[in-house]
Amino acid sequence: MDIKEIQNLIKFVAKSGASEVKLEMDDIKITIKTGSDDKGESTTYVQQIPMGQAHVAQAPAPVAAPIVASAPAADENSKYITIKSPIIGTFYRKPSPDKPMFVEVGTSIKEGDVLCVIEAMKLFNEIESEVSGKIVKILVDDSSPVEFDQPLFLVDPS
Amino acid sequence: MRIIKLDAIDSTNTYLKKLSVAGHAEDGLALVAKLQTQGRGQMGTIWEAQEAKNLTFSVFKDVSFLEVSQHFYISMAVSLAVFEALNSLGLKDVKVKWPNDILSDNKKIAGILIENVIKMNVISGSVIGIGLNVNQTDFSALPSASSLLLLSGQVHNLDEVLDVILKQIEIHFNYLKQEAFSFLKASYESQLFRKDKPSTFTNAEGSLFSGYIVGISNHGQLLIKVEDEIIKRFDFKEVALLY
Numbered sequence: 396m397d398i399k400e401i402q403n404l405i406k407f408v409a410k411s412g413a414s415e416v417k418l419e420m421d422d423i424k425i426t427i428k429t430g431s432d433d434k435g436e437s438t439t440y441v442q443q444i445p446m447g448q449a450h451v452a453q454a455p456a457p458v459a460a461p462i463v464a465s466a467p468a469a470d471e472n473s474k475y476i477t478i479k480s481p482i483i484g485t486f487y488r489k490p491s492p493d494k495p496m497f498v499e500v501g502t503s504i505k506e507g508d509v510l511c512v513i514e515a516m517k518l519f520n521e522i523e524s525e526v527s528g529k530i531v532k533i534l535v536d537d538s539s540p541v542e543f544d545q546p547l548f549l550v551d552p553s
Numbered sequence: 554m555r556i557i558k559l560d561a562i563d564s565t566n567t568y569l570k571k572l573s574v575a576g577h578a579e580d581g582l583a584l585v586a587k588l589q590t591q592g593r594g595q596m597g598t599i600w601e602a603q604e605a606k607n608l609t610f611s612v613f614k615d616v617s618f619l620e621v622s623q624h625f626y627i628s629m630a631v632s633l634a635v636f637e638a639l640n641s642l643g644l645k646d647v648k649v650k651w652p653n654d655i656l657s658d659n660k661k662i663a664g665i666l667i668e669n670v671i672k673m674n675v676i677s678g679s680v681i682g683i684g685l686n687v688n689q690t691d692f693s694a695l696p697s698a699s700s701l702l703l704l705s706g707q708v709h710n711l712d713e714v715l716d717v718i719l720k721q722i723e724i725h726f727n728y729l730k731q732e733a734f735s736f737l738k739a740s741y742e743s744q745l746f747r748k749d750k751p752s753t754f755t756n757a758e759g760s761l762f763s764g765y766i767v768g769i770s771n772h773g774q775l776l777i778k779v780e781d782e783i784i785k786r787f788d789f790k791e792v793a794l795l796y
């Protein structure tokens with residue numbers, strides 16, 4: 396479990412309205428307490444959520460909604476595979492400006508198909524798909540900068 | 554080292570990439586064309602070369618031993634290989650203009666286009682395209698370009714020049730394999746064009762600024778010392794050196 400997952404978990408718990416969640420896994424044990432039952436304080440916290448994690452913010456559940464209300468939204472996304480950028484650079488959806496896009500939303504892809512080019516310092520890196528499936532979402536605009544590990548595509552492997 | 558020679562091809566890089574995807578390219582395979590009809594530079598720019606006067610070729614290298622984050626070392630290794638090859642052919646004042654143009658006597662003589670294929674966070678192959686002006690003498694359309702012939706006064710045999718470069722590529726990729734990273738970086742930095750000289754640049758917004766090139770970051774960004782001894786990092790699109 397990395398920092399990001401823990402952060403997401405904290406947001407998730409805060410949003411659920413639960414005051415305390417204990418989670419135990421193979422090598423990790425986490426207890427998250429939402430601090431106080433003071434509604435005022437927890438409301439301010441919740442308001443920050445939409446800025447951070449689109450993943451959680453997608454479910455416009457009220458503050459006090461039970462956990463089950465937002466769980467299906469998480470499942471929805473978790474069945475997709477996220478393809479992330481292996482390097483810092485500029486994301487290109489075409490091999491060159493006069494060529495068609497490598498993939499569009501809805502394109503069926505096979506493992507090994509080129510999804511995009513990430514250019515860094517004049518090195519052009521073609522990113523091949525690790526999975527077969529269908530492109531569900533393209534998360535970055537053509538010709539924009541990307542960070543290491545930034546999600547680029549959502550792929551439905553089914 | 555296998556060399557495939559073609560009379561004409563759209564782009565040696567494109568063709569070699571197709572061969573590698575189909576599993577027909579082994580480490581060190583070179584593809585050389587007398588004429589490239591759609592020679593490419595970076596992203597949509599073109600590389601023009603007169604038929605049979607210049608070298609246009611691509612080499613496939615297996616770099617799966619390299620971390621993806623170290624990919625700029627490929628660029629350093631190739632730049633240094635071309636640099637050493639031209640030095641050994643007797644060319645004067647050879648420099649590497651960041652990130653990977655080769656200059657002699659302030660004129661561009663070679664261009665490099667590197668295309669990697671990344672899968673599962675591994676660089677499965679690197680296709681290295683090199684265009685070198687050898688025996689061309691007319692550059693009326695490109696005043697900042699030159700050739701081996703113009704700079705050395707000698708006509709060169711294309712096969713011999715190719716052989717020298719391919720050998721240097723092997724040598725420098727062996728350094729990569731041996732993880733001689735600091736050596737490669739120090740060598741690359743020591744040959745950088747305009748290093749430690751007062752220079753003028755334009756930034757991404759087009760405004761001018763002055764500074765000194767001091768080196769590169771591990772990711773290949775150019776390090777420029779600007780006012781107040783501040784060292785700034787620049788990506789390829791963020792800066793252009795005026796010369």
